Amino acid sequence: MLSLSWAASRPSSAAAILLAAGIFSGPASAQTATADLQVRMQITGGCAIENVAPVDFGTEALLTEEFEATGSFDVRCTNALPYDVALSNGANAAGEVRRMAAAGEFIEYELYSNAGRTIVWGDDTGEIVEGTGNGVAQPYTVYGEVPPQTTPTAGLYTDTVTITVTY
Numbered sequence: 774m775l776s777l778s779w780a781a782s783r784p785s786s787a788a789a790i791l792l793a794a795g796i797f798s799g800p801a802s803a804q805t806a807t808a809d810l811q812v813r814m815q816i817t818g819g820c821a822i823e824n825v826a827p828v829d830f831g832t833e834a835l836l837t838e839e840f841e842a843t844g845s846f847d848v849r850c851t852n853a854l855p856y857d858v859a860l861s862n863g864a865n866a867a868g869e870v871r872r873m874a875a876a877g878e879f880i881e882y883e884l885y886s887n888a889g890r891t892i893v894w895g896d897d898t899g900e901i902v903e904g905t906g907n908g909v910a911q912p913y914t915v916y917g918e919v920p921p922q923t924t925p926t927a928g929l930y931t932d933t934v935t936i937t938v939t940y
Contacts, residue, residue: 820850820938823910828884828917836880840919841890848913848938850906856940857903858913859896860884863932869895873930880930885916896937906940 828844850856865874872879886894886902893900894915904911 816851818851818854818906818940820848820854820856820906820940822936822938823847823849825936828915830882830917830919834924836919836922836924838921842917844915844917846913846915846936847910848904848906849908849910850904850938850940852906852908854906854940855903856906856938857901859901859937859939860894860915861896861935861937863934865932871932871934873932875928875930876926878925878928878930880919880925881922882917882919882932884934885918886913888914888916890916890918 823846825846826844828842830840830842833840848856848858862869863871863873865872865879867879871882871884873882883890884894886892894902902913
């Protein structure tokens with residue numbers, strides 16, 4: 774009988790394994806820690822000139838009449854940022870007269886900010902176009918005009934006008 778009472782008081786090998794594995798040890802106490810992660814981005818005021826399309830007067834034989842053409846560009850500025858758009862007189866200007874050039878000869882032209890071609894678009898006060906950014910591209914049309922004039926020698930006449938956005 775002694776061997777029987779000892780066997781009854783001793784845990785079974787399966788119970789000993791479960792105790793060692795911690796299954797009978799009771800519920801585990803879960804611990805947590807938290808912290809805040811800051812996410813940031815600084816927006817500064819800025820503008821970009823995009824999608825520039827030239828003022829192309831096409832191909833003509835004589836400059837005996839007025840020729841009109843348009844070009845365009847977009848200005849994209851930070852939302853609520855005021856800006857001004859100016860156009861230079863070009864690389865071949867003679868004072869305030871804009872000119873396209875080829876081989877030392879010139880064709881005079883003018884650029885306007887309105888379809889009626891009454892407001893010269895320049896880079897002086899009163900000739901600039903004002904705007905306010907809205908975060909998306911804002912389109913601008915440049916209205917060009919070549920007045921009647923003496924026709925120069927045949928060739929490709931060009932000029933480069935600088936667009937300046939001041940903000």
